[in-house]
Amino acid sequence: xxxxxxxxxxxxAVPSPxxxxxxxxxxxxxxxxxxxxxxxxxxxxxxxxxxxxxETVTGLTTPxxxxxxxxxxxxxxxxxxxxxxxxxxxxxxxVVRAPGAGAEPEDGAFMLxxxxxxxxxxxxxxxxxxxxxLSAVTGLPLTLxxxxxxxxxxxxxxxxxxxxxxxxxxITDAVGITTNRQGIGGDSGTAIYSRGFQIENYLxxxxxxxxxxxxxxxxSPLIYDRVEIVxxxxxxxxxxxxxxxxxxxxxxxxxxxxxxxxxxxxxxxSRAGLTADVSGPLNPAGTLRGRIVAxxxxxxxxxxxxxxxxxxxxxxxxxxxxxxxxLTAGASYQKIFEDAPQRTGYPLRFADGSPTDFGRTLNGAPxxxxxxxxATNLFVDVLHEFDNGWTAKAELSHARFQYDAISxxxxxxxxxxxxxxxxxxxxxxxxxxxxxxxxxxASGDFTLFGRTHELAFGVSAATQENKSPDYGGWLGxxxxxxxxxxxxxxxxxxxMAEPEFTKVGSSGGEEHSYSAFASTRLSLADPLHLIAGVRxxxxxxxxxxxxxxxxxxxxxxxxxxxxxxxxxxxTYDVTDRLSVYGSFTRVFAPQQYWAQDVNGDQLxxxxxxxxxxxxxxxxxxxxxxxxxxxxxxxxxxxxxxxxTQAYEALAGVTTTGGELELTGQITDRWQxxxxxxxxxxxxxxGARAVTWIPEHxxxxxxxxxxxxxxxxxxxxxxxxxxxxTSDDLEGGYPVQPAYTLASLLARYDVNENLRASLRVNNxxxxxxxxxxxxxxxxxxxxxxxxxxxxxx
Numbered sequence: 001x002x003x004x005x006x007x008x009x010x011x012x013a014v015p016s017p018x019x020x021x022x023x024x025x026x027x028x029x030x031x032x033x034x035x036x037x038x039x040x041x042x043x044x045x046x047x048x049x050x051x052x053x054x055e056t057v058t059g060l061t062t063p064x065x066x067x068x069x070x071x072x073x074x075x076x077x078x079x080x081x082x083x084x085x086x087x088x089x090x091x092x093x094x095v096v097r098a099p100g101a102g103a104e105p106e107d108g109a110f111m112l113x114x115x116x117x118x119x120x121x122x123x124x125x126x127x128x129x130x131x132x133x134l135s136a137v138t139g140l141p142l143t144l145x146x147x148x149x150x151x152x153x154x155x156x157x158x159x160x161x162x163x164x165x166x167x168x169x170x171i172t173d174a175v176g177i178t179t180n181r182q183g184i185g186g187d188s189g190t191a192i193y194s195r196g197f198q199i200e201n202y203l204x205x206x207x208x209x210x211x212x213x214x215x216x217x218x219x220s221p222l223i224y225d226r227v228e229i230v231x232x233x234x235x236x237x238x239x240x241x242x243x244x245x246x247x248x249x250x251x252x253x254x255x256x257x258x259x260x261x262x263x264x265x266x267x268x269x270s271r272a273g274l275t276a277d278v279s280g281p282l283n284p285a286g287t288l289r290g291r292i293v294a295x296x297x298x299x300x301x302x303x304x305x306x307x308x309x310x311x312x313x314x315x316x317x318x319x320x321x322x323x324x325x326x327l328t329a330g331a332s333y334q335k336i337f338e339d340a341p342q343r344t345g346y347p348l349r350f351a352d353g354s355p356t357d358f359g360r361t362l363n364g365a366p367x368x369x370x371x372x373x374x375a376t377n378l379f380v381d382v383l384h385e386f387d388n389g390w391t392a393k394a395e396l397s398h399a400r401f402q403y404d405a406i407s408x409x410x411x412x413x414x415x416x417x418x419x420x421x422x423x424x425x426x427x428x429x430x431x432x433x434x435x436x437x438x439x440x441x442a443s444g445d446f447t448l449f450g451r452t453h454e455l456a457f458g459v460s461a462a463t464q465e466n467k468s469p470d471y472g473g474w475l476g477x478x479x480x481x482x483x484x485x486x487x488x489x490x491x492x493x494x495x496m497a498e499p500e501f502t503k504v505g506s507s508g509g510e511e512h513s514y515s516a517f518a519s520t521r522l523s524l525a526d527p528l529h530l531i532a533g534v535r536x537x538x539x540x541x542x543x544x545x546x547x548x549x550x551x552x553x554x555x556x557x558x559x560x561x562x563x564x565x566x567x568x569x570x571t572y573d574v575t576d577r578l579s580v581y582g583s584f585t586r587v588f589a590p591q592q593y594w595a596q597d598v599n600g601d602q603l604x605x606x607x608x609x610x611x612x613x614x615x616x617x618x619x620x621x622x623x624x625x626x627x628x629x630x631x632x633x634x635x636x637x638x639x640x641x642x643x644t645q646a647y648e649a650l651a652g653v654t655t656t657g658g659e660l661e662l663t664g665q666i667t668d669r670w671q672x673x674x675x676x677x678x679x680x681x682x683x684x685x686g687a688r689a690v691t692w693i694p695e696h697x698x699x700x701x702x703x704x705x706x707x708x709x710x711x712x713x714x715x716x717x718x719x720x721x722x723x724x725t726s727d728d729l730e731g732g733y734p735v736q737p738a739y740t741l742a743s744l745l746a747r748y749d750v751n752e753n754l755r756a757s758l759r760v761n762n763x764x765x766x767x768x769x770x771x772x773x774x775x776x777x778x779x780x781x782x783x784x785x786x787x788x789x790x791x792x
Contacts, residue, residue, distance in 0.1 A: 026389065027445070027452070028065050028074045029143075031576055035060040037621045038078055039096065040126075046071045049256075052096040056084065068445075068452060123155035123226045124252065129671050130622055130664035131155050131226060139206075139441060139456035139519050139533070145616045146521070148531055148569030148581035149234070150176075150628040150659055154227040158673065161703060161716065161745055163265075163759050163785055165297065165310070167227065168192060168217035171199075171247055174229050175661045175675030175699050178722065180692045181771035185306055185341030186371040186407055190771075192217060193693050194231050195632060196655035196681040197244035200589065201234065204249050204377070207397055208462065211433045215375050215401035216247070222275060222295050223314040223332055224249045231659065232630060233585045233610045242589040243610045243632040243655070251330070254289035254318050255279040260792040265297075268783035273297035287320040302781050303363040305340035305493045324387075329380040336373045340365040340493055345769075345777035347412030348734045351421060355734075360767065360778040364410035364491070366424060368498040371405040390444030401433045406498075409474055412775070415488065422491075424483035425474040428501040437462040441517075456533075457518040467508030470545070471501040509543035511590070519567065527573035531583075534566045541590060543602055556601060563588060577618040585610050587634065591647075595638045598646040608634035622665035629658040639690075652684030672702035691729045692772070694722035694738075703745065716745035717763075727773040736772045741779075755789040 030041045035057040043050040048071055065077040072088045079086060079096065087095045123131055131144065131153035144151055152174040154162075164170040172179050172192060177199075181190045192199045202209045202216035209216050221227065227249050234246035258280035265273045279291035297310040316330030342365055346358040381395035406428055414421035441458025475481040481499055485491050519533025540559040546552070569583035587608040595603045614628035636649040657679035665671055677697050681690040703716030721740045727733040742763040748756050765782040 026071055026074065027068050030062075030064045030066070030078065031618075031621065032062060032064040033621055035062045035078075035082060038062045038064065041621065042071075042075060042078055046074075049093040050075075050096060051094070056096065056098055057082075060084070122250075122253065123153070123157065126155065127157050128622065128665065129155055129158050129673050130624055131228075139458065139517060140443060140454050140521055140531070142521070142531075144624060144626075145579050145618060146529070146571060147230075148571050148583040148614075149612060150231040150614060150626060150630075150661075152176075152229045152231070152661065152663070152673075152675075154229070156225055157671075158701075159221050159224075159227070160757075161701070161747075161759075163757075163787065164221055166217060167202075167219045167221055167224075167247070167249065170221045170227050171217075171229055173699065173701070175673075176231060176659050176677035176679070176697065177229065177245070178693055178697060179770060180725075181777050182773075182775070183341065183343040183345065183771075183777060184301065184303055185308060185338040186343055186369075186405060190217070193690075194229075194245035195243060195630060195657060196653075196679050196690050196693060197242050197632070197634065197637070199244045199247060200242050201244070201246040202249070203246060204397075205251055205379075205381075205395070206248060207395060207437055207439050207460075209399060209435070211399055211401045211435055211464070215373070215399075215433070216249075218334075218336060218373060219249070219375065220295065220310065220312045220334055222277075222312055223252055223293050225252045226250050231628075232583075232612055232632070233587045242606060243587045243608060243634060251316065252277075252279075252291060252293065252314075253328075254291040254316060256281060256286060256289065260790075262790045263787055265785055265787040267299075267785035269300040269302060271297075271299040271785065273299075282317070288317065289319075290317040291315070302360055302778075302783075303342050304361055305363050305365060305367060306342060307339045309335075309337045311335045321382075325382065325384045327380070327382050331379075332375075332377045334373075334375045336371075338371045340367055340369050341371050341407075342777070343407055344410045345771065345775040346410070347415050347422070348772070348774060348776045350417050351414050352417070354417065356415070360781060362491070363493060364424070365408060365493055366426070366496045366498070367493040368496075369406050369408055369426070371407065372403065374400075374402045376400045386444070388444065390442060392440075392442040394440040395438070397437050399435045399437075401431075403429065403431050405429045406501075410775075411476070412488075419487035419489045420485075422485045422488045423477060424485065424496060425476045426481065426483070426499050427474050428471040429468070431466065431468040433464070433466040435462060435464045451523045453523050454521040455518070456520070457516075459514075459516045461514045462512070464511040465508070468506065469503050470505040470507055472504045475499055475501075503548065505545060505547045505549075507543070507545040509541060511541040512539070514538045529571045531569035531571070532567070534564050537563045537565060537588070539563070539590070541602075545600075558590070558602065558605070560588070560605070578615065579617075580615045581613070583612045587632070591636075591638050595647045597648060603638050603647055603649045604636050606634060606636045606638070608632060620665070623662070624664055625660075625662050627658070627660045629656075631656045650683060650689065653681055653689055655679060655681040655690075669705040669707065670702070671704075672700070674698075674700040674702070688729065692725050692727055694725050696723040697721065701743075703747075712749040714745075714747040716747075718743040718745075725772060733774065734772055734776065736769045736776075739766055739768045741766055741768075753791055755791070757787045757789070759785045759787075761785075 026046055028045050030038050039050050060082045062078050063080060065074050075086055075094060084096055085099055154170050159170060162173050171177050176194055178193050179190055230246045233243045261277040263275040275295040277293045282288040282290050293314040295312040300307050312334045314332040319327045321327050340363060342363045346362060347356055349355055377399045379395060379397040381393060383393045385391050409425040411423045411425055439460040443456035445452050445454055515535050515537045517533060517535035522530045524530055538561055542555060542557050544553055544555045565586050565588055567585045569581060571579050571581040573579050587610060589606040591603040597603060610632040612628055612630040616626045618624055632655045634653045635651045637653045638647045639650055659677045661675035663673045680695050683689045698721040701718035703714050706713045719740060719742050723738045724735055726735040744760040744763055746758045750756060762780060762782045768779045769776040770779040771777040
């Protein structure tokens with residue numbers, strides 16, 4: 001847990017009266033140790049806001065508390081032997097004080113304990129790299145140790161230190177997550193991988209987002225409190241899930257106290273941005289709360305011509321309908337406009353097989369290419385807490401993703417050493433995707449055979465629709481388009497005539513899914529818990545295409561009736577701090593609508609099963625170490641064939657691997673996240689597959705808050721290493737050798753209201769490819785970002 005700007009810790013998204021009740025049983029698991037850390041854990045498990053002066057608890061320890069108690073009784077047990085008193089307010093908040101001190105929170109007091117509607121604790125304001133829990137796997141509000149899968153949570157502090165522009169940038173900093181980029185900007189062909197497979201499962205507040213993955217990965221992280229990454233299949237939550245990972249983006253919520261945060265940033269390649277985040281109560285009683293986040297970011301690039309503009313606005317309001325019911329409504333809008341996005345990189349070989357040597361700045365895009373994306377999201381939910389501790393939530397949401405682009409393909413098959421032979425094939429893409437979802441669920445404790453267990457159940461329904469005009473595909477030499485480049489070494493995107501695109505048809509589709517799930521965590525014995533669940537899915541997709549010339553429309557349908565997707569996990573507490581687990585889940589994932597074979601037919605859904613064994617250890621209250629090994633068997637893995645310009649389905653793909661990760665506070669001043677991942681995929685013949693994913697990778701990022709005369713200064717740095725990659729390591733394709741990237745961070749609290757941060761990426765200016773096939777896409781050279789943050 002790190003200090004906020006003024007030296008006090010404030011978790012802004014404080015629970016409203018409807019979310020923090022002084023009465024009712026809660027389950028606590030707080031070990032003996034320093035009182036300050038224990039009060040943090042109490043506030044998150046209650047959940048309740050706890051305020052105290054730092055000097056009040058300095059040097060004090062607690063015997064801890066374990067079991068089910070009313071929050072007030074648990075807090076009393078936690079303070080036993082300390083000589084401190086507490087005052088409990090009707091809304092469940094508490095003030096911990098020395099005898100004779102006042103019962104109201106004082107200036108400079110720590111304020112701890114938050115919860116958000118996803119059922120897990122908000123990370124904003126904790127200053128920690130370690131999250132307390134999540135609910136994205138089974139629907140149950142489990143802690144990280146109770147979750148029988150490998151999990152990384154990109155907390156608000158990690159996001160702030162990383163300074164990512166997109167969700168893609170955010171999650172690729174996590175252990176075991178890699179990318180294969182086939183461009184810079186635009187649709188870029190960027191695929192994000194985990195455990196040998198592409199990540200296609202994206203959730204927002206636990207609700208599946210079934211639109212194009214580019215809409216999810218290009219989203220701004222500014223509106224999210226944290227991003228939860230559950231490696232392996234988590235189909236229990238959505239019913240539809242690949243074995244790669246599930247990414248759950250948890251929105252920021254209004255704060256109970258007024259808060260204004262303004263960020264101004266500047267950096268390499270004319271980067272300039274401004275963000276405002278305003279939050280707080282909207283009426284004197286605090287029963288109506290609101291939050292608005294707005295941002296504008298503009299930047300150029302290390303490649304010629306390319307520029308990007310991002311605008312984001314997000315608004316959310318909460319209203320306490322009763323002491324136990326909260327109504328939340330919100331909306332977000334993001335627009336991205338890119339000029340001349342680089343799509344295919346540059347050829348790595350001339351037609352005679354000799355290697356090319358292009359610099360990092362060259363861009364194959366003509367100056368009339370562009371890519372515009374717009375994402376709109378609306379949501380409303382109701383959360384109710386019953387007197388017995390059970391909670392129920394219902395949410396209705398609508399999402400829309402639109403894109404409009406003129407893109408290109410740089411054909412270098414006939415490229416000559418003198419610079420001739422390359423041609424540009426332009427194309428036009430327009431698309432409109434919509435999704436409307438409803439989700440309702442409930443969770444709580446129940447007693448059976450003298451033991452307390454947990455249960456969650458719910459239903460969901462979603463309708464997706466997509467439609468696009470068809471402009472006939474690529475305009476290559478066979479269409480008469482004059483796309484030849486006279487000299488690729490002198491090409492700067494100018495002088496080529498912009499083509500006229502003619503609509504020749506249209507295509508689209510509709511997808512409907514209905515499902516119900518139930519999951520439980522059974523306490524078989526004090527150290528042994530069985531987590532079991534199943535989601536039953538009814539799914540149907542209809543795709544269509546129309547030829548304008550003939551007026552003929554063709555249709556195809558795929559469906560699954562009452563398909564069960566089971567999940568089974570077992571956890572065993574070896575000690576109070578060490579747990580081991582095993583889990584199994586089935587995999588079912590429809591392909592993206594554009595994954596079509598040479599006949600234009602959509603590929604069948606992916607199917608398989610995944611197994612995982614692991615161990616998790618709380619080294620201290622704020623430091624966790626996890627280890628996992630896994631195996632996934634998969635059929636119908638979609639792989640793009642460059643020769644046929646279509647997708648094909650691989651059968652019998654098996655992926656095995658393991659991960660080791662350390663996350664949290666090593667000391668009060670030292671935070672770190674470090675990990676190693678190993679993954680290898682083989683096809684049905686035993687040959688290595690998916691070789692564009694590194695077999696080995698290591699990631700590290702750490703910060704240290706300086707003491708004494710340097711108080712207020714935090715220094716940090718990171719390292720990323722990965723082994724060699726190629727489209728085919730044994731097929732004569734170009735190879736990206738193993739490489740290492742380093743970064744630095746310096747953060748200084750000028751005063752209680754102002755902070756300055758400087759981040760240096762690619763510190764040693766390593767030259768490398770972020771994607772490699774017959775073409776290569778260079779990674780970013782060394783660059784810097786300076787951010788000034790004002791908080792009031």
